[in-house]
Amino acid sequence: xxxxxxxxxxxxxxxxxxxxxxxxxxxxxxxxxxxxxxxxxxxxxxxxxxxxxxxxxxxxxxxxxxxxxxxxxxxxxxxxxxxxxxxxxxxxxxxxxxxxxxxxxxxxxxxxxxxxxxxxxxxxxxxxxxxxxxxxxxxxxxxxxxxxxxxxxxxxxxxxxxxxxxxxxxxxxxxxxxxxxxxxxxxxxxxxxxxxxxxxxxxxxxxxxxxxxxxxxxxxxxxxxxxxxxxxxxxxxxxxxxxxxxxxxxxxxxxxxxxxxxxxxxxxxxxxxxxxxxxxxxxxxxxxxxxxxxx
Numbered sequence: 001x002x003x004x005x006x007x008x009x010x011x012x013x014x015x016x017x018x019x020x021x022x023x024x025x026x027x028x029x030x031x032x033x034x035x036x037x038x039x040x041x042x043x044x045x046x047x048x049x050x051x052x053x054x055x056x057x058x059x060x061x062x063x064x065x066x067x068x069x070x071x072x073x074x075x076x077x078x079x080x081x082x083x084x085x086x087x088x089x090x091x092x093x094x095x096x097x098x099x100x101x102x103x104x105x106x107x108x109x110x111x112x113x114x115x116x117x118x119x120x121x122x123x124x125x126x127x128x129x130x131x132x133x134x135x136x137x138x139x140x141x142x143x144x145x146x147x148x149x150x151x152x153x154x155x156x157x158x159x160x161x162x163x164x165x166x167x168x169x170x171x172x173x174x175x176x177x178x179x180x181x182x183x184x185x186x187x188x189x190x191x192x193x194x195x196x197x198x199x200x201x202x203x204x205x206x207x208x209x210x211x212x213x214x215x216x217x218x219x220x221x222x223x224x225x226x227x228x229x230x231x232x233x234x235x236x237x238x239x240x241x242x243x244x245x246x247x248x249x250x251x252x253x254x255x256x257x258x259x260x261x262x263x264x265x266x267x268x269x270x271x272x273x274x275x276x277x278x279x280x281x282x283x284x285x286x287x288x289x290x291x292x293x294x295x
Contacts, residue, residue, distance in 0.1 A: 020103075023089040024068040032157040033060050034281030035180050038288050039161030039173050042238050046292050048165050055118050056164060060157065062110040067133040067153060069107060073100045074137040082198050119167045122160070129156055144205045147185045147192070151223075155181030172237035179230035186223030186255075187277050189216050190262050217263065224255045240291055247287035254280045 036056055040048045072079070072090040076097070079085035089095045095103075108130055115126035133153050140146035155177040162173035192199070192208045193216060199209035208216040231251065235244045258276040 019089045019094045023072060023095060024065050031184065031277060031281060032064065032154045032180075033057070034285035035154075035158045035176065036060055036161040038285050039158035039176060040165050041285075041288060041292055042172065042240070043162045043165035043170070052118070052164055055114055056161065059111060059114040059118070059122075059160065059164075062107045062114060063129065063133060066104060066107040066111060066130065067136070069100055069104045070134040071137045073097065073104065078204070082195065084194065084198075118164050121167050122163050125160070125163065129160070132156065140205055142205055144207045144210050146205065147188045147207060148181065150188050151181035151183070151185030154184045155179075172234050175230050175234040175237055179227045179234060181227075182223045182230065183227035183255075183277075183280075186220045186227065187258070189220040189223065190258070192216070193262070217259070221259060224259070228252045228255070240288070241294065243287045243291035243294060247284045247291070250283050250287065251280050254283070 040052065040056060072088065075085075076091050079088055080091040086092070090100060111130065112123070112126045115122040132149070133156075136146060136149045136153055139149045158176040158180060159169055159173050162168070162170055189207055192206050193213055195204075195206070196208040196213065198204075199206045207219060211219075228248065228251065231248050234240075235248055238244075254276050261276070
């Protein structure tokens with residue numbers, strides 16, 4: 001193969017990767033990954049090993065890829081009508097429906113195989129987890145509770161992390177999971193404010209389109225208050241120390257800041273959604289690590 005041909009192949013690979021990354025928005029994995037590792041650290045009472053680290057990352061990435069691909073595949077008829085989403089690779093021709101179906105199957109198989117390599121409970125739980133992950137796109141077509149279904153999808157992450165280490169579902173992991181569920185549902189409510197008029201025009205079910213922006217802001221605040229409450233339950237139940245409490249208060253402060261950003265200017269929703277929530281998980285994880293090292 002000539003140098004020119006090699007460069008052409010490399011360019012094609014890079015272009016495909018960029019399009020795929022835009023399709024699945026890989027950077028959003030930062031929302032669930034820190035809480036998987038928080039659960040694994042707490043379950044192991046420290047370092048859980050390189051093998052579980054690699055398997056945990058692979059499971060998290062393949063599960064999220066599966067969820068995003070299903071969502072993009074099923075939402076093609078909606079996304080092509082929305083000015084904010086009509087240039088997505090799933091609707092502008094960069095990925096065909098057949099290609100997306102293949103990628104959905106591949107990522108599902110990777111997730112199940114990874115779960116099998118972890119332990120028996122992880123393997124058997126992988127099937128209902130995939131059903132939940134794929135269910136969000138259906139729910140938003142007939143129920144405003146879709147925000148909570150999305151929250152549940154990410155809330156399963158810390159339970160999966162605990163299962164990977166303990167082969168069981170401890171109560172503290174459920175409390176951590178409920179906190180994550182309401183955290184995600186809360187910021188999804190804020191994010192959905194961008195599409196309030198479009199959702200109403202298309203008859204889509206969302207809390208903003210049904211109840212308006214004021215009610216949505218109130219519910220988002222309530223959801224985030226519940227998230228902080230359950231994270232405090234998690235801290236007590238897991239027997240964590242000072243730095244875990246600092247993590248909790250830091251998370252609460254970041255959520256308050258997020259609401260202030262959105263309340264002042266809806267055009268800054270992207271900043272609140274990506275920046276604040278992205279940092280929240282890593283701050284929480286970092287302080288839990290410190291807590292386990294000091295403890």
